[in-house]
Amino acid sequence: MMNIENLIEKYQLNDSEARALRFMDQHKEGLKKIGIREVAKQAFVSTASIVNMSKKMGFSGYSELVFSLQSPSVSANTDLTDLVTVEEQQLFTQLMTHYRDKRIMVLASGFSQNIANYMNETFNLYGFRATANSHLEFLRGTNEEDILLIIISNSGDTQRLVELAEIAQKHQMALIAFVGDKKSKVGDLATLTISTNTYSPKTLQSFTPNFFFGTVLNQFELLLNGALKNLYDAP
Structure with missing residues (x-):
């Protein structure tokens, strides 16, 4: 909607x-x-x-x-729904509802920063208070109840992002992780881990297609669509 x-x-x-x-x-x-x-x-x-x-x-x-x-919205009955589980959708919706009027920080590095920027713009379009910048002063433990952290990382093991995930866990901050490997360090630290299950170091060394970025975008669109329907259509 x-x-x-x-x-x-x-x-x-x-x-x-x-x-x-x-x-x-x-x-x-x-x-x-x-x-x-x-x-x-x-x-x-x-x-x-x-x-x-x-x-x-x-x-x-x-x-x-x-x-x-x-133009009609993409049907919820398409094969794309295989990209997220019912449980993931439910928890994502709960987090979006709770942080509807709070702050959302979307963090990434490298190519993933493009995805972070897209998520940031989309959140703001729908009225969320989002930023794609690393304002680390918000991670000092005094605002943990007012911030939802989203981290995007193909490997899930990028040192800087792992450190931010550890800070979030230390201060009991909610964290959504979009990663290529669910068992990665960032994935293990997240409140909700959305994995593409596509990560392999080999993709960085050959001409093998990298499906992480496209899959994350599809997962995000599906999850946000479900959350927005719940927010706007709820009585």
């Missing part, structure tokens, strides 16, 4: 653009029939405002925005 108000805030839409987007979201099933001029008329904005809004949000124009609004 896409939260329109979060999109309005993220893209800094003005009043006219926000009004148009709300109208489009509320009438998305019939947008292709009524066209941009009728949308502008009903939302009391100009067609130029709608086009500018579409481009501000990263779309080529009105038609691409309409397509995005009307």
